[in-house]
Amino acid sequence: MTVKPSTGPPARQPRWGGSPQAPFDSADSPSGLGFAQGRLKPTGHLIAFEGLDQSGKQTQAERLLAAFRAGGHRAEFLTFPEYKTAIGTEIGHALQGERDYAPDTLQLLYIANRFEFRPRISSWLDEGTMVVCDRYLASSIAYGEAQGVDPHWLSAIQRHLPQPSLTLLLDIPPDASLHRKKVARDKFERDLSLLGRVRESYVRQAKEGVRWVHLDGQQDKDAVSAAVLSAVRSQLGLL
Ligand SMILES: Nc1ncnc2c1ncn2[C@@H]1O[C@H](COP(=O)(O)OP(=O)(O)OP(=O)(O)O)[C@@H](O)[C@H]1O
Numbered sequence: 213m214t215v216k217p218s219t220g221p222p223a224r225q226p227r228w229g230g231s232p233q234a235p236f237d238s239a240d241s242p243s244g245l246g247f248a249q250g251r252l253k254p255t256g257h258l259i260a261f262e263g264l265d266q267s268g269k270q271t272q273a274e275r276l277l278a279a280f281r282a283g284g285h286r287a288e289f290l291t292f293p294e295y296k297t298a299i300g301t302e303i304g305h306a307l308q309g310e311r312d313y314a315p316d317t318l319q320l321l322y323i324a325n326r327f328e329f330r331p332r333i334s335s336w337l338d339e340g341t342m343v344v345c346d347r348y349l350a351s352s353i354a355y356g357e358a359q360g361v362d363p364h365w366l367s368a369i370q371r372h373l374p375q376p377s378l379t380l381l382l383d384i385p386p387d388a389s390l391h392r393k394k395v396a397r398d399k400f401e402r403d404l405s406l407l408g409r410v411r412e413s414y415v416r417q418a419k420e421g422v423r424w425v426h427l428d429g430q431q432d433k434d435a436v437s438a439a440v441l442s443a444v445r446s447q448l449g450l451l
């Protein structure tokens with residue numbers, strides 16, 4: 213496991229890429245001075261799992277969700293893309309080859325799909341809930357960059373989404389992804405050289421990003437789970 217030192221801001225601020233969020237509920241303060249008479253708010257965190265298809269994101273996200281709940285935390289699980297919405301349905305059509313979107317347009321759809329959940333995620337975080345995501349912001353950067361879309365642009369247009377406190381890369385090589393799933397591949401899942409570039413983007417993001425942890429997704433499931441818990445403990449002081 214490679215744990216990147218936390219050189220960035222504390223995990224919960226800024227959540228919006230703007231000014232740091234006040235840790236106190238200033239609305240409670242009749243003085244208007246913010247925290248003096250305010251009460252401490254609970255701290256929610258968004259934890260994102262990233263990696264190639266079949267890297268174990270859902271397996272590990274569900275285990276982390278269970279660990280949070282067993283530890284007395286409120287916790288919710290989201291998976292992206294969420295195909296149930298209108299935008300998600302359109303993404304499904306594109307993945308099945310029924311649409312021919314340019315790579316930038318396709319990423320705008322994936323990003324819009326996340327924006328559909330922004331109010332829900334924000335209110336969960338505000339009430340102190342742990343939000344565990346199977347894919348999030350970095351997926352658009354990785355898959356978009358692998359198709360020639362500017363990663364800085366992809367990052368900039370997602371800055372008003374709630375930002376993750378921690379992103380866990382479950383790193384597996386493309387051939388391991390292919391071995392774990394032999395049927396029902398969508399058009400991205402079949403393209404080995406694209407998957408190689410997706411992996412490179414993920415590795416770069418994990419190296420350069422704040423609060424990323426790069427995990428070896430080829431270990432057995434229990435070893436990966438232990439590494440996930442260790443990362444959550446060391447980076448967020450939870451569990
Ligand atoms: N560490 C592991 N070692 C071996 N097999 C694993 C490991 N983790 C998960 N798997 C298996 O790989 C398959 C894919 O796992 P999972 O659905 O969690 O991955 P995913 O990243 O969510 O995949 P997708 O992106 O395709 O939805 C499952 O059959 C799962 O049991």
Ligand SMILES: [Mg+2]
Pocket residue numbers: 269270346
């Ligand atoms: Mg999955």
